[in-house]
Each structure stands twice: as structure tokens, then as C-alpha cells.
Amino acid sequence: MPQYTILLFGPAAAAITMDRVVIQSAELCSADQLKVLMIQQFPALDVYLDAGRLAVNQSFVIGETIISTSDETALITMVSGG
């Protein structure tokens, strides 16, 4: 059963006081499917996932992209640099 580790930063990390979450999935997921699982397993992330995008190996991916469990995956919520 695939198991994903997703890095968290900024407000999302602060909201659940964790810098990563581990997500269990029945099968390999697309980015969009992974976001749905994240909300189910960590409801407190809901508000951050709305405007959040997933990055795989340090690049943004579109929702249909299938993610491998060995990819470095991160949730990039609304950024605020500058």
C-alpha cells in the first residue's frame, strides 16, 4: 500500500505543528487525489489545501500528475515572501 510523505511549511506546518505528514493510500495517487486524502486524514489542513499546490521534486505539478512515493513531495500553500 503506497505511503506518501508530504513536506509542510509556513502556516500549514504551524497549524498542525508538524513539518511533514504521512498519507496512506490504497493505490498510487495523482496530485489532486493526494490533496483529497490529506484533507481526509488531516482536516486542519483543509483551509491551506484550497489555495495550495503540490510540488514534486521541487517543481509545481498539475493536478493530474501521478506521484511516486519516492518523489520529494511538498505542499506549497499561499506564499508570502518579499
Next chain:
Amino acid sequence: MPQYTILLFGPAAAAITMDRVVIQSAELCSADQLKVLMIQQFPALDVYLDAGRLAVNQSFVIGETIISTSDETALITMVSGG
């Protein structure tokens, strides 16, 4: 008979190697009239007067402005600072 002194700078001053010209007039002039007299008395300034504006006491004036002979008058040709 009014006599005007008009300060010159940059290319206009270089063209006639003078930093001012003295213009004789039958009567008090407007800025536009003074430019016409300048061309008559210093034809080499023609090309500079086309795009040039007169400044009176360090401010640009419109063509109709009557200029006093005691005003500090200058020909401001196309500028090129920066």
C-alpha cells in the same frame, strides 16, 4: 528700444560659441515674437529654436507671455540629462 539678453546652453551655445545673445526689438515682445527675432538675428539658432522653449526667471512660459527686458530669459533647447 527694448533689448533682451537670452541665455544659451548646450548645443545652442556650442553652435554659435556664445553663452548668451542680445536681441534688439522695436517693442516689448512675447516669447513667440522673441523667438522669431532670435532666428532673424542669429540664423544658426534656427534648428534649436524649433524644439526650443523660452524660460523666464527659471520657469517655462507659454508663447503669448510678454517678456520684460529685466527678466532672466533663457533658451531651453531639447534637454538630454539622465
Next chain:
Amino acid sequence: MSVQIRLTQGPLATWPDTPYAQGSGARIVFDGVVRPTEDGEKIQGLHYEAYRPMAEQQLEIIGQELLETHGLIAMDIEHSIGLVPNYKCSFRLVIDSKHRKEGLAAMDEFINRLKQDVPIWKSAK
């Protein structure tokens, strides 16, 4: 044509003293400065957190893209990580170009992209 990227711990130096790039006729510098209030509340400063490898990569991608599309000569991009006290600089963008028009346009575009696509987050302290 070159893009330099730096993520620096704490506030940025007053001035990077990068020499003008060869052929530059216009240098435009943007300094983002921490203001003493955030959402109406008094603060001591801002803390910046980055997803570092991706932030560097994104800054590089955006910089190279704008360098090319605007025909710039050089870009120097520096962003703070960690705590930056009030009145200090947390972000600096230096653009060297032949003329100012392309530099100003690229600067505006760069900052828009920074605030959209570069994984850096601030929090008030």
C-alpha cells in the same frame, strides 16, 4: 548575461556593492523593507521560512526567464531567511539593463512572480 541567487540568514546588508554589469546603462534596485506594523498590529520584525532548494530553483527559473524575455544584462536576487527586524531589508533585486524601460517592466513582473511562485513564507514576530 547572468542571474545570481542568494538566500541569506537575517537582514540583508545595506548595499551589496555589486559592480555595474558590462554594458549596463540603467541599474534598478528594489529593496523590500520590513515595516513596524503588520495587519495593523505592532511587530518586532518578520521571520522568513523557505523550502530552500525549491525557492532557489524558482528564483533562478524566474530570473532566467525574465532576463531572456526582457533582454536584460544581469540580475542579482537576494532574500532573507530567518528573523529580519523592523526597518531592515529582507529582499533585494538588482537589475542591470541597457535602458530603463525593460528593467522597470522586469522588476514589476519579478516581484509578482516572487509573491506567487517562490516557496518563502513570512510570519510576524
Next chain:
Amino acid sequence: MSVQIRLTQGPLATWPDTPYAQGSGARIVFDGVVRPTEDGEKIQGLHYEAYRPMAEQQLEIIGQELLETHGLIAMDIEHSIGLVPNYKCSFRLVIDSKHRKEGLAAMDEFINRLKQDVPIWKSAK
């Protein structure tokens, strides 16, 4: 809110070291740099001549007007007089504002006005 004007003999210093104005969240600096060619010809530098009292007055008028219309915090304007060698700075505009948008807009407008209404003339040397 303040406007500072300086006409300086020769090239400008690398950096004026003006502290950020109180309340500034965005500083934008423009440096005009002398390039080694003018109209395709190699040059040694540019010589700037000003109708000095009027140039200062015009810079002040334009600065104050843009400060007001764009709601800027401070403006520092410096222009060289006399010879400025290649690769040196002949004009610097420093704009402090709350946010970058108004600063960028004011910078573009200021330089347009400078090149139209400020009695300073350059000649290649």
C-alpha cells in the same frame, strides 16, 4: 514626506547611504550609468551642463508633484554636472514608498519628465 535635490560635480558615489525613510516598505533606486558608446561611436565619457538654478527648481517641482500624486514617502534626486567617465553613475533617483507599485510608477514618470523638462544637456567626450 521630503524631496532632496543635489547637483554634484563629476560622477556620483557608488551608493548614497541614505537611510530608509520612516514608514518605507519599498525602496526603488535608479542609477543612470554612462555607456562607452554614443550613437555607435566610442567615447571616454559624457559631459553634463546645466542651467543650474532652473534645473534644481524643475527637479524640485517634479519631485514634489510626484510625491503628492503617487503618495510617496521620500525622494532623493542626484544628477552629475561636468565630466562623468564611462561606467560611472551620472544620475540617481531614490524613491521610498509604502508599497512598490506607486514607487515604480513614479520612477518611470520622473525619468520621462527629467528627459523633457529639466535643463541639463549632455555631450560626448
